[in-house]
Amino acid sequence: DRKECCLEPTYRYSVELIEKLEAELEVPFPWEKYAQVPVADYLYGAMENTTATVFGDFFHVDNRAYLDRNYVEVNAHELVHQWFGDYVTARSFAHVWLQESFATHYARFLIGQLWGPDYYHWGRRTEHTLALAASQKDNLPIVHPNPGYARIYQKGSAVLDMMRYTFGNETFRRVITHYLRKHAYDVVETNDLYQAFQDAAGLSPAEFFEQWLYRGGEPHYRVRYQPIEKGGKAFTQVIVEQIQDTAIGLFRMPITLAVHYRGGGYDTVRALIRERREVVEVPNPNKKPIAFVLFDPGGWILKQVTFDKSVEELLAQLEGAPALLDRYDALLALRKVPLSAKREALLAAYQREKFWGLRAEIAAQLAADPANQAFIRQALRDPHPQVRFAVLANLNPLPASLLPDLEALLQDSSYVVEALALERLSEAFPRRVPQYLKKTADDLGVGHSVRIKHLEIAALHGDRAAVDKLVDYASVSFEFRTRQNALRALKALNLLPPNLLPHLFDALLSPNARLATVARECVDYWMQQTRFRQTLQNYYQQRSWSPAEKAVLAPLFEYKAPTFYQRSS
Template sequence: MKAILVLLSLFITSILTAQHQPNLDVERIKAEVTINDTLRSISGEVSIYFHIKSAVDSVFFDAQNFKSINLNQFKFNYNSEKIIFYHHFKPNKSYKINLSYQAKPKQTLYFTGKLGDSEFPLQMWTQGQGKYTSHWLPSLDDMRDKIEFDLTYTLPSRYKLVSNGSLKRKTEHLNLSTWEFDMQQPMSSYLVAFAAGNYIEETQNSKSGIPIHNYLPIQDSTKFKSTYTYTQEVFNFLEQKIGVSYPWQNYKQIGVRDFLYAGMENTTCTIFSDEFITDSIAKNDSDFVNVEAHELAHQWFGNLVTETSAKHHWLHEGFATYFSYLAQEHLFGTEFFEHQLFTTAESLKLRSDQGKGQRLLNPNANSLTFYEKGAWALHALRNRVGDKVFFEAISQYLVNNAYKPVETDDFLAEVQSLTKVNLAQFKQDWLLQKSFPAKEAQLILKESPFIEQLFELKALRERPVSEKEKQLKEALLSKHIDFFGPEVALQLISDKNLIEPELLQLALQTNHLKTRQVLIKNLNKIPHQLQLSFEELLSDESYLTREHALLKLWLNFPKKRNIYLKQTKGQDGNIHLNIKLLHLMLSALTNPDEAYQPVKDLVSFTGSKMPYQIKRQAFVYLFQLNYFDEESLINLSEDLSHPVWRYRSFVKQLFTEILKDDAINNIVIELLNNDKIHNRSKLKDLLKK
């Protein structure tokens, strides 16, 4: 009998793996969570309040790889993915389940930095995109389930913590702080989040009275103004343009180290990559506005109304992308907006012409499709039905579907209710067709005189500079230099026969940052006549320009290498030390007899506490120096399991390359034999290859 019950349990579990529970309505999850920063683990006491619509014998909740689960009310089974509760649950009746758990998540909850370090202190944050919150909190992975979450966190007092909803109270006991948050409206589980670390806070209010809380690490406390320059204005614009009041109690933004994406729109609590934490110079290279507006727009598109499945993912990303474009149009002008559309249309058409176009309603579509093609679909729809109908339909769609799961037809029905335009053709052209409707996009774009001029400028690409000198000069002197300048720069440096540097000098004298940046980044041979002009870029209002200027000047004028290094000594550059790291490599190459210290400094920047962007660049420079010692190889091996997949892929590729060197290969084998190296099985697989 026991064997039969076990088999039955396994059978039920396999069915539940992908099953939605239509008879279960989870109304509230209340949890008291304790975070252990030393063990990098989490535990909690959870109360789940739910209503049964019709009689069932079991319900389940998602819980991934928990160490332990305890409760006394119902019989249950746990299969490392789901907790299944067995009971004769009666129809139209409400229940409450109390349970406790412990977990040490391998994903979704991340600990970055080093405990006790002053320069790169420990940060703790979550990333539950899609269906991953259940790795640290019992919940429901299905996005269709909307739940009110009220979460309380206890952790060491040295940290400040932010989470969803309003902070009701904070209490202190011994060396611990308890933070109690309250959500008033339901949301999908994947939008539950927290972030904690050594942060400071600045608060402002929207025009409608919504509190906006902005956070920065203590060491970046001087960067509030440059990082959050447009926060209040973007918030006010989106609330007005969308036509629906911000649907939550407050809004928070916090930058974290080693974040997996640019940003994530957790309900009331956007977490974003620290690469967008900028000073007054770095903001010229990595402005937060696009990401900020995109994630804020998600508070309506994705959080207030949520897709039923990935097939309708454009309802999140396409809408957030388009309203981010609109916010930037409000801030920077119509030409900026039109140029964004032009640039993305070029990318989409190229993919389409290569036979790589995708349907918007393809659940497996790539980001370019969901984000950019989705935004273009909205712009085309707006063009077909007119502004009045378009924006009224947006508001109506949000109001009528608030806190509900939605599909594409729900949106189209709202638009159709306000117009006689047949949307069947729109759906076919933009949502169901793989190819990008380039002709329609081009017709829309060419309504702008500015875009017409840009088309004409780009049409000159194949002609030598000698035949288009007049047009290029006019473009550099145009009021549209922001958009024409970089294009002219690209055309100038792509002409191998360009000998006369007059146009290069003119491009530099326009005093346009992006034009200078394109020139120095792509120009390999600096004319001697322009040496002094290019040397001025070492103090440019862009850390990226300074970085490229240092490298290109060092390469072009060997006799002045020490002068350039002296001029840039002590500069860190952006938050990921782009100038400092380059300076170390060039110092080692310039003065081989004194290379020991800069090389060892580079090795120190590969340590486990470092942000992955710093480690990646340090490893690149060590590769160029052909230097890998035991310490750097141990650090590199540790990152074969790094949570950021792009960096993890880089580490694997780098290891594959350096293991071709017999000397490095032998060092790695010795480290393996002495059990000094990480990710042994992954490394052994690479050695076999």
């Protein structure tokens, strides 16, 4: 029974999440009960209400689907809102970060508690990437009536990490516990958190709050270094410049600089970087040769960094940096380096690294070397599906000599890997498509992903019944993720059967923006083709629509001839 097999994977760790959060906050769960309510076609991932969380039933997964996408982190995020959002509530939307940033931050904290610190730090990097991307559009602050999603969630979460880093973890915990207890069942604004620092820790973090919460933008540091001697003593001189736009202003942050030496060992200095240009000298008492230098080891500060390093330095950093994110940064920089200069180092790193994210990046780079089939075979059997996916996605072309290893992925524990394997193998070895379709005929996948890929490939090879089934999957009989996948498959096939039209227009008018967006992408694509444009316009014109429906559909289907103006002489 599917419902029974989904119960444990869906709600896995629910009890542990509550217990670990109570221990961290030192504030008991503030309500008498807590319920979880899965609903069909939910517009969002989930939404907490006092004592109950509503979530999309697409998170109702079995053990296999759990590997690809599970409810654990969303569950944690919504649980945190029982404290930050319900127990203590933001006074206005300008201070909503006090709810969403905290829920994002503590959800990641809980994931780290469950699965290990590498997951915690990997989540930090994801948040930094999203927050910095938002600043490419504007530099609004976090405390603002409309700061944008990435500031309310990811940047605010990163700011809480920086509070831990700047003021100390135990101080941060003491402040948050005081803040919760003082404002229990009440409304708050950002200044209440500031006062909690004063009350619980004797600190006045005015500068920190001003630059990270009330001011927008992030620092961009340019870093370089050189070994020097002064008075017979050796130092590593590190020059740090803040090169962000002057309109953003300068940041004043304590930042660690670490100098690692060949043969092992390192020296560090924690310096206050506050001016446009700073020079920091790190003592090198034993006059050791430098292997590599780290600016902000572990990547705690939300920032951009320009720090040019040689291939030799990057390889040393990959091998010797203690923090996962510093080794990952070395891998990212090595993307531009020819395989011949990094192959052996990447092979060794793959064997060392325990965290899947680094192994996936290594596998993606080494998959460009199809001659190294021993490694590719090993990576295709990696215990983590993301690593197997990375190899399969970047291996081009698929070598016939690896066919048994590749075809084994058609029965992979991950639906996502299975679907990609079916697609890539069918493209590379079209004569074997009947075998591939037979092997995957009974698998569905999350959002029927495997089944829809199966039907797409069957339709591509002339199976008309497969097209009809894809149309059925695009109908209101199925939840929105299945409908999205079916519409994308029909778009990829460039097929617009007449029996799809009612389902397509229903999707266009759906209150679920994610479904409506995919439907619109399909319409935009088909409207560019003469043979489909008339079909879509006729369907639109031959039916009656309410004013609200017409407001959505008219811009898509009402053709307006261009107006030509003749310039008077």
